[in-house]
Amino acid sequence: MHSLNRRQTLSALAFAAASALCPTAFAQNPALPATIKLVVPLPPGGAVDVVARKIADAMAKHLGTSVIVDNKAGASGMIAARAVASAPADGSVLLYAHSGMLTAQAMGAKVDMQKDLKPVAKLSFGPHFLVVRSDSPYKTQADLVNALKANPGKLNVGSGGNGSPTHLMYEMLEDAIPGVKATHIPFKGAIEANNALIGGEIDFQFALPGVSLEFIKAGKLRVLSFTGATRFHLMPNLPTTAEAGAPGYRAEPWGGLMLPGGASDALTAVFAEAVSVALTAPDVTQFIERTGSIKAAKSTPAEFADEIGKELTQQRAIVKKLGMVNN
Secondary structure (H helix, E strand, O other), rough: OHHHHHHHHHHHHHHHHHHOOOOOOOOOOOOOOEEEEEEOOOOOOOOHHHHHHHHHHHHHHHHEEEEEEEOOOHHHHHHHHHHHHOOOOHHHHHEEEEHHHHHHHHOOOOOOOOEEEEEEEEEOOOOEEEEOOOOOOOOOOOHHHHHHHOOOOOOOOEEEEOEEEEHHHHHHHHOOOOOOOEEEEOOOHHHHHHHHHOOOOOOOOEOOHHHHHHHHHHOOOOEEEOOOOOOOOOOOOOOOOOOOOOOOOOOOEEEEEEEEEOOOOOHHHHHHHHHHHHHOOOOHHHHHHOOOOOOOOOOOOOHHHHHHHHHHHHHHHHHHHHOOOOO
């Protein structure tokens, strides 16, 4: 009896020591609802919706739950954002967020992406091409920049709409290269802007590889640079926009997941790990790459939140410069 008590005592002491060294080692993960709703701010059928559904399926397998997609399109994603911000913070509702929501907030939308929502993890990001028509006289980014400086406002740049990521990419180019000035022509979306470029209505634009790559391969468009921090993996000889003469330039619109703002750190960590696992699924990776986007590297929720804060500061400055703040 004495030796049994001694063994019990030693085991208890060992457990206590391990707990002291690593207090979370024996913590229980928070219980998850049987069904989780992933709110997507775009209509069904598009590339983002397909990615979201693949992510949802992969997360469901890891979490042992059902993850269903609920499409709530409109208002630059703010309808979806408001729905999730006001939902219970128990893990039953997630938001597929995108960087355009930060622009909407900077313009005055009544959702605070830093307080009303809690970042979980980035899923992917999509640097764009700076493109012109194949018969354009501009062979390089420097050629285009020189023309913009020599003829202020005479060249037309297209975008997917006022305040869209591609609109802000052009404004960032103006900030990076003093003297650059074009006339902005907004369209209803990226496809419309791309068609306008091919049709000769505009002189240049920023476009996702998924939108423009087939036209580049077909000889209808010429790509001058890539807005990412690093070069496009399928075109290693193509310079980044920064390398081509726009110091510090980097534009990488992203998609990621967020919880309601009141979600606990423990719950957020569970979903962050589920995203990390989901992004290793071959069908998820292949589809992200097929759209011309790049799978995000693993990061912590805190790192994602810090990135959002920095980007929001940049967006506010651009929106203020353009006079696009809605009071």
